[in-house]
Amino acid sequence: MDKITTFDTIKQYCAFNKQGVLHPQIALVDLSLADPRKLQRMQFNFYLVFLKEIRCGDLRYGCNTYDYDEGTLVFLAPGQVIGQAGDVVYQPIGRALAFHPDFLLGTALAGSMEEYSFFSYEANEALHLAERERRLIEDCLIKVGAELKQGVDRHTKRLLISHLQLFLNYCIRFYDRQFITRTNVNQGVLTKFELLLGEYFRSGRAEKEGLPSVSYFADRLHLSPNYFGDLIKKETGKSPQDHLQLKLIRIAKEHLHDPHKNISEVAYSLGFKHPQHFTRLFKKVVGVTPVEYRKLS
Structure with missing residues (x-):
């Protein structure tokens, strides 16, 4: 070296x-x-x-x-x-x-x-x-x-x-x-980030490897985590972590409409190691627990 x-x-x-x-x-x-x-x-x-x-x-x-x-x-x-x-x-x-x-x-x-x-x-x-x-x-x-x-x-x-x-x-x-x-470049990064987010959960990687980190997406986009975070925040007003959480909640809602999946199965499929962590995040973002959401829908 x-x-x-x-x-x-x-x-x-x-x-x-x-x-x-x-x-x-x-x-x-x-x-x-x-x-x-x-x-x-x-x-x-x-x-x-x-x-x-x-x-x-x-x-x-x-x-x-x-x-x-x-x-x-x-x-x-x-x-x-x-x-x-x-x-x-x-x-x-x-x-x-x-x-x-x-x-x-x-x-x-x-x-x-x-x-x-x-x-x-x-x-x-x-x-x-x-x-x-x-x-x-x-x-x-x-x-x-x-x-x-x-x-x-x-x-x-x-x-x-x-x-x-x-x-x-x-x-x-x-x-x-x-x-x-550099808004055109930034829009390209944002689009790729959204695609990578969707791919991560559709591929089943979340269930195998757990929740993805912001650093994971920054690395895939060949950016430093700080620059990636600042770019996304300037472009959208939300941090990459916010985007990640919103994506999680959107997918969770889809899963919760499946009566054959229990709450723990939904949590594990999204990459949560502990179902209670999923329940806590869901209630924080949506305002009700996954069980309550399922009853309302």
């Missing part, structure tokens, strides 16, 4: 890219200052956002190389690994905003990082900025850089957190725009 170069601290990453450290827990790194280097696998134990400034193919994720357009943002959560070892030598270009999870401790941002689900997207689900959007992102980065150059005082953390949160909130807005502008 290829060796993985691991970065635990911001200082290590800055040194790797040939620049000094202005703050031990957050940095704006100019990748063009780094020495040319060979392809390698790298792991970052902090948050990292790449801003690609020219069209290039030097960023690899897993076994793939992605040619990003100018003004593309790629997000990495702590612990993620990118790259692949190889003999190709390249000059890194662009900038990287790096910040350690410890920097967020004691702030409201620490408790809301899960809202920024794009940190768990795959690299091929990057954010592609329009020119106007890029100017706003550039302004946020300029403010971060200017504050770092001020030197650390009692106001530093509050101001940097404020700039960082604004940056991330803009990214949420721009991802929403990207979901909208």
Whole structure:
């Protein structure tokens, strides 16, 4: 297995890219200052956002190389690994905003990082900025850089957190725009999801393998679970889990009209290990138990 170069601290990453450290827990790194280097696998134990400034193919994720357009943002959560070892030598270009999870401790941002689900997207689900959007992102980065150059005082953390949160909130807005502008692609994903849902239950897999997970469908559609979930929610207003539950209930109602099936048989055929879990979900969604529904119908 290829060796993985691991970065635990911001200082290590800055040194790797040939620049000094202005703050031990957050940095704006100019990748063009780094020495040319060979392809390698790298792991970052902090948050990292790449801003690609020219069209290039030097960023690899897993076994793939992605040619990003100018003004593309790629997000990495702590612990993620990118790259692949190889003999190709390249000059890194662009900038990287790096910040350690410890920097967020004691702030409201620490408790809301899960809202920024794009940190768990795959690299091929990057954010592609329009020119106007890029100017706003550039302004946020300029403010971060200017504050770092001020030197650390009692106001530093509050101001940097404020700039960082604004940056991330803009990214949420721009991802929403990207979901909208890719509506034809999104509709295709939604249609395939509905087909996969129907196929899973019609084929009898539910009874053999249990209830399907959202990750199962995301994998079949070649999307990360977070991106898949956000895409479906933006397109329909409902989460994939909501769609899954509604599909379950529709099929359950069909089965309940069959007088030869008891409630336990219906539950097992849908993938429930315990009939009482099926009864609980059915009542939550429909308002009555399966037994009561059968009597009413």
